[in-house]
Amino acid sequence: MDGTTDPQPRRYKSPSDLARAPPSSPPRTARITSTSTTTITTTRRNSPYLPTPTELALLALYPAILLFGAVYAVLSPTVPYPAAAGQQQQQPPPPPPSYFARKDNLLNTLFVKRGWAWITLAFASFVVTHPALAGRRRRLRLLRAAVLRWALVTVWWVFVTQWFFGPALIDRGFRWTGGKCEAVATVVGEGREGPSPAGVVKEVLTAAACKASGGRWSGGHDISGHVFLLVLGSFFLVQEVGWVVARWGRYLGEERCVVMRDGAVKGAAVEAEREGGGRMEGVEEGVGLPVLEALGLGGRFAAAVVGLCVWMLLMTAIYFHTWFEKLTGLLVALAGLYVTYVLPRWVPALRGIVGLPGI
Incomplete structure (x- = not known):
């Protein structure tokens, strides 16, 4: 029996030793692949459904x-002004606080x-x-x-x-x-002046027509x-x-x-x-x-x-x-x-x- 034989070459030949062997290159490649995949998935794009x-x-x-x-x-x-507050005034409004008002x-x-x-x-x-x-x-x-x-x-x-x-x-x-068109003007009809009857303006359908007929929009929600x-x-x-x-x-x-x-x-x-x-x-x-x-x-x-x-x-x-x-x-x-x-x-x-x- 040769006592000088090196036991190391036989160490990984048994199944139990192979199971305990340290990981070799394939797992290392897997780690690199995993890192690459993570980098790709974390790249963000702007959503096509929303503004950028x-x-x-x-x-x-x-x-x-x-x-x-x-x-x-x-x-x-200086700003509280009828137009700013959306108020309807029966009397003449005060002077505007600014030229742009x-x-x-x-x-x-x-x-x-x-x-x-x-x-x-x-x-x-x-x-x-x-x-x-x-x-x-x-x-x-x-x-x-x-x-x-x-x-x-x-x-x-x-x-x-x-x-x-x-x-x-x-x-x-x-x-x-x-909302409706309220009469605020007077009209001349049949030889006399008087308040515009409600029926004259209540059927007006647009703000422009209401203004032209001497009325004003009242109530309702006025989208700016x-x-x-x-x-x-x-x-x-x-x-x-x-x-x-x-x-x-x-x-x-x-x-x-x-x-x-x-x-x-x-x-x-x-x-x-x-x-x-x-x-x-x-x-x-x-x-x-x-x-x-x-x-x-x-x-x-x-x-x-x-x-x-x-x-x-x-x-x-x-x-x-x-x-x-x-x-x-x-x-x-x-x-x-x-x-x-x-x-x-x-x-x-x-x-x-x-x-x-x-x-």
């Missing part, structure tokens, strides 16, 4: 402005009262002049989609404020909540048309201008996510690349430019219109309507914006029609 974080931050400015205006109106000794101020009469015309002009000047939309191959597709989005938002503005198969939604809502218009128009321009400029100049790292036709969630640029439109023509010229220069002339005009919208929204928040009327104006505007800019991200059929800004 940047969009949410911008949208949060609107309720913040309305809240600030409501608090300012309560705390300021007057309904005949220039910005209200020349800008807000013609607000959608200004919004449309700013939108048109941007899409016609900006170099990111100047490539011949992509221009018609992008312009068609942009005009369809403008049409969709415009239809919502018309339905809410102008006409909805009869009276607009604001007027219908006012009457559905118990100013808040609705200013929020809808300004964020429409932010979407149409912001995403184009952000992609052209690569100012924003985040991307909108979309639901593909097979149910997969991917970045919007991935879908655009599949359709041959992912790379924006002229993108090299946009990189490194200051934001104001990258906006171009049309974009700067649109930015000025957005600024005026924000200012007049603040004035409305301070001096006009009750807090609930302003809140419903905001919610109705957000509903139209969601359908136009977020719903297409998770409804491929709708996205195929109206597209996404800058894609």
